[in-house]
Amino acid sequence: MTDASPRALIAEDEPLLAAALQAELARAWPELRIAATVGDGESAVREALRLRPDVLLLDIRMPGLSGLDAAAELADAWDEAAAPFPALAFVTAYDEYAVRAFETQAVDYLLKPVQPARLARTCARLRQALRQRSAPALEQALAQLRALAQAPGLGAPPAAFSTAAARLEVIQAASQTGDGTRIHFVPVAEVLYFEAADKYVRVLTAEREYLIRTPLKELAAQLDPAAFWQIHRGTLVRASAIASAVRDETGRLHLLLRGRAERLAVSRLYAHRFKGM
Amino acid sequence: MKIDGYDVLRHGLQVLAFCCVVAVFTTMIWPGGGYLRQLLYSVCIGGLTWLTIEFGRLLVPPEQCHREPDSASHGWPKGWRGLLLTAIGIAVGFFGGSRLAAGLLGETARTPVHDLRLALLVTIAAGVIASFYFHARGRQAALQAQAAAAERDAAQARLMLLQSQLEPHMLFNTLANLRALIGADPASAQQMLDRLGDYLRATLGGSRATLHPLEDEFERLADYLELIAVRMGPRLTYRLDLPDALRAAKVPTLLLQPLVENAIRHGLEPQVAGGSVWVSAQAMADDAGGTRLALQVRNSGAPLAAPLPGADGAPGRSFGLIQVRERLRTLYGAQATFELIADNAGHTCANIIFPLQ
Numbered sequence: 001m002t003d004a005s006p007r008a009l010i011a012e013d014e015p016l017l018a019a020a021l022q023a024e025l026a027r028a029w030p031e032l033r034i035a036a037t038v039g040d041g042e043s044a045v046r047e048a049l050r051l052r053p054d055v056l057l058l059d060i061r062m063p064g065l066s067g068l069d070a071a072a073e074l075a076d077a078w079d080e081a082a083a084p085f086p087a088l089a090f091v092t093a094y095d096e097y098a099v100r101a102f103e104t105q106a107v108d109y110l111l112k113p114v115q116p117a118r119l120a121r122t123c124a125r126l127r128q129a130l131r132q133r134s135a136p137a138l139e140q141a142l143a144q145l146r147a148l149a150q151a152p153g154l155g156a157p158p159a160a161f162s163t164a165a166a167r168l169e170v171i172q173a174a175s176q177t178g179d180g181t182r183i184h185f186v187p188v189a190e191v192l193y194f195e196a197a198d199k200y201v202r203v204l205t206a207e208r209e210y211l212i213r214t215p216l217k218e219l220a221a222q223l224d225p226a227a228f229w230q231i232h233r234g235t236l237v238r239a240s241a242i243a244s245a246v247r248d249e250t251g252r253l254h255l256l257l258r259g260r261a262e263r264l265a266v267s268r269l270y271a272h273r274f275k276g277m
Numbered sequence: 278m279k280i281d282g283y284d285v286l287r288h289g290l291q292v293l294a295f296c297c298v299v300a301v302f303t304t305m306i307w308p309g310g311g312y313l314r315q316l317l318y319s320v321c322i323g324g325l326t327w328l329t330i331e332f333g334r335l336l337v338p339p340e341q342c343h344r345e346p347d348s349a350s351h352g353w354p355k356g357w358r359g360l361l362l363t364a365i366g367i368a369v370g371f372f373g374g375s376r377l378a379a380g381l382l383g384e385t386a387r388t389p390v391h392d393l394r395l396a397l398l399v400t401i402a403a404g405v406i407a408s409f410y411f412h413a414r415g416r417q418a419a420l421q422a423q424a425a426a427a428e429r430d431a432a433q434a435r436l437m438l439l440q441s442q443l444e445p446h447m448l449f450n451t452l453a454n455l456r457a458l459i460g461a462d463p464a465s466a467q468q469m470l471d472r473l474g475d476y477l478r479a480t481l482g483g484s485r486a487t488l489h490p491l492e493d494e495f496e497r498l499a500d501y502l503e504l505i506a507v508r509m510g511p512r513l514t515y516r517l518d519l520p521d522a523l524r525a526a527k528v529p530t531l532l533l534q535p536l537v538e539n540a541i542r543h544g545l546e547p548q549v550a551g552g553s554v555w556v557s558a559q560a561m562a563d564d565a566g567g568t569r570l571a572l573q574v575r576n577s578g579a580p581l582a583a584p585l586p587g588a589d590g591a592p593g594r595s596f597g598l599i600q601v602r603e604r605l606r607t608l609y610g611a612q613a614t615f616e617l618i619a620d621n622a623g624h625t626c627a628n629i630i631f632p633l634q
Contacts, residue, residue: 014450015510020457039512040549061446063512064549093449112453199579 006130007035008055011044011070012091013062017112021057021091024114029123041065045073052083055126057110060092067091069233072145072269078138085138087129089122101151107144142268149269168222171203173210184210192241192260194219196234206259231255232267245274288331289324292407296323299403306395314382318396321378326370326404333362353415367404371397423607427529430604431487434531454508469507476500479531487608488634491558491570492524498537498556505541512551513541523558526570527634529604535597536574536627544578544625552577560633568633575626605631 008025012018018037025032035051038044041064048056056074058067065073067090078085089108092098102109108122108129171186186203195202196216203210212219220228220236228236243256245266253266253274266274300319304312334342334354342352353359375396379385388396451473458466479497495517502515533556545552559571598617605613613631620626 013512014454014508016454016457016461016507017450019461020453023460042549061546063547063551093446093453112449113456114453 005031005033006054006127007033007051008057009035009044009048009051009053009086010037010057011039011041011062011067012037012057012059013039014059015039017059021114024116024119025123028116028119029127032123039063041067041070041073044070045077048074048086049077053086054130056086056088058088058090060090060098068145068148071141072149072233072267075138075142075145076268080138084133085141087126087133087137088141088144089126098151101148107148138268145269146272167224168219171210171212173203173212175210186210188223192238192257193264194228194236204260229270229273231270231273232265233269235264237264285331288327288411291411292323292327293320295403295407296320299323299399303396303399306399307392317381318375318378321381322370322374322400323403323407324370325374325377326366326400327407329369330362330366330408333366337362352419353412359412363404363408366408367401370404371400426607427487427604430600430607431530433600434529434534434604450508451504458507465507469504472500472503476504486530488527489530490524491519491526491528494528494531494533495519495556495558497531498533501534501537502541502554509545509551512548513545513554514552515554516556518555518557520558520560523560523570523633526558526560528570528572529608532601532604532629533572533574535601539597539627540574540576540578540625544576546578548578561630569630570633572629573626575620575624577622577624579625601627601629605629 010018010021012021018039022034022037025034032055035053036047038047039062041058041062044056044058044062044067045065056071058070060067062070071088075085087108089110090098090102091110091112091114093112099109099111101107108125110119110122168188171188171191173184173186175182175184186205190205191203192206193204194216195204197211200211200213201216201219203212216234216236220230223236227238227240229239229242231237237255237257241257241259243258246254246256246263248254253271254263255266255274256263296319297316300312300316303315303319307315337354337358339352341358342354354362375388451469455466455469455473458469476497479500499517502513502517506513506515537554537556540554545554553576555573555575557573557575559573561569561571563569602615605615609631613629615630616628618626618628
């Protein structure tokens with residue numbers, strides 16, 4: 001792998017910018033081959049798992065999964081035995097939150113419009129990262145992603161939103177009955193976990209399941225972060241309902257809950273919360 | 278019921294001054310008792326008329342009164358109620374006031390019918406003139422306040438547009454695309470730059486008018502959508518439908534801009550497949566035989582999420598909607614309607630209807 005020319009995957013939703021980045025990269029790093037260019041986060045994860053590139057250039061704001069979510073998802077599904085985790089660089093239009101977070105975490109990033117001098121510097125750093133690449137590449141990437149997930153405006157909701165919103169006490173979930181719509185009032189205190197499912201969020205209590213349309217991120221901003229833990233991009237669990245955390249032979253972590261039979265998968269991004277005392 | 282003490286005092290003093298003038302005329306008609314006697318009659322009649330009207334209007338429910346914006350005081354009763362109140366005021370003032378004055382002067386002699394008629398005429402004339410004066414003053418103040426509110430809203434809309442176009446993400450992405458286009462397709466780059474120029478001019482150096490022709494409104498929307506179309510590529514399709522007959526119709530400046538921005542940011546940008554935005558204008562007859570203008574911004578993107586209680590949906594989205602609603606209310610009052618709904622196809626529609634001008 002080291003002698004072969006390195007391969008990169010570009011994820012950028014604006015087609016002109018993707019083409020421009022590819023052209024600039026051809027000048028700044030001629031040996032780098034572009035394995036694929038994709039336009040959204042989900043495709044980025046899928047293609048990265050299939051192609052196992054050495055370098056990943058991810059736009060932050062993309063439809064579907066954001067660049068950060070895509071990186072976390074990829075870290076989750078990555079098989080380190082098969083190939084080391086790719087070197088990451090994020091691409092963003094001016095965004096003070098992201099830039100500050102990247103600076104403090106020493107994460108490589110590019111600002112749009114991408115300037116040749118800046119791109120050359122990033123390429124040099126990525127080359128260096130590839131040379132030094134060793135086993136803990138995934139752990140290192142996870143540590144960075146964890147820190148970024150805490151940054152306001154990136155992973156965490158913007159400060160203005162989380163402070164202004166009052167704590168949610170009751171979930172109002174609509175359901176279709178034979179002769180119309182019924183609104184169920186579900187006390188948050190009874191909810192064991194929330195799970196994102198396509199356009200809905202599933203609300204699960206010990207007895208029942210409800211569907212609501214409020215996005216999980218908006219919901220999370222109105223819940224007590226000490227009471228509900230994020231264990232996956234799409235899952236918020238009541239901490240006091242967790243009975244045990246089990247690691248299987250492949251190293252994946254699952255939670256067993258009091259009051260529910262199903263096992264919940266824990267993302268590698270949040271696995272550090274489940275250690276023995 | 279609200280009484281503004283300062284207003285009452287101001288009205289009272291104006292009435293007093295008016296009574297002094299009326300007394301000059303009545304002294305010319307009845308020079309007998311001199312100016313002071315006439316002044317007393319005038320003040321008694323005028324004062325009682327004023328008191329009846331000033332406080333009588335508080336009995337009329339506020340819904341049936343002209344609202345005075347930016348004023349806590351009770352407005353002037355609408356239509357026939359105002360006329361009736363004036364008539365009652367004049368009657369009470371004339372009969373009560375002349376008795377009061379006669380009592381104060383110790384006059385017991387009956388006034389000749391001829392004089393009585395003349396005095397009634399003078400009272401009615403004076404009462405109508407004074408009422409008309411107060412009514413016109415109030416109307417003028419209300420109109421001024423309304424115009425000021427409309428101007429303030431238009432200024433706010435420009436400020437919001439400024440914020441959105443100077444929203445770093447939008448601006449820098451547009452610049453990044455421009456940079457890419459300059460090398461790849463200089464002609465398209467020039468076109469995009471022209472659009473950006475027009476779009477920026479609409480706010481930075483643009484007209485300060487509250488209203489502008491619908492044609493201009495659609496032209497500004499086209500600038501914005503064209504910039505976004507370059508960025509989103511095949512993910513965005515859009516259509517602007519403006520019938521020729523409505524090109525000159527007057528609409529609040531940049532009213533639709535926040536709705537189109539919401540359609541892009543909250544509707545289409547989050548969708549991997551993108552989608553479509555339609556903006557249309559249509560004239561329609563209303564029940565009262567007038568013509569109304571129906572504007573619609575529709576997008577095929579992410580469905581409307583029911584806002585959480587306490588949180589007004591996504592912060593950016595609701596701010597734009599509140600602003601649109603507020604502008605319509607100031608300019609058209611109850612004449613305008615605005616709704617945000619999902620149609621049968623699950624598309625998000627913003628519908629605005631107001632009188633065609």
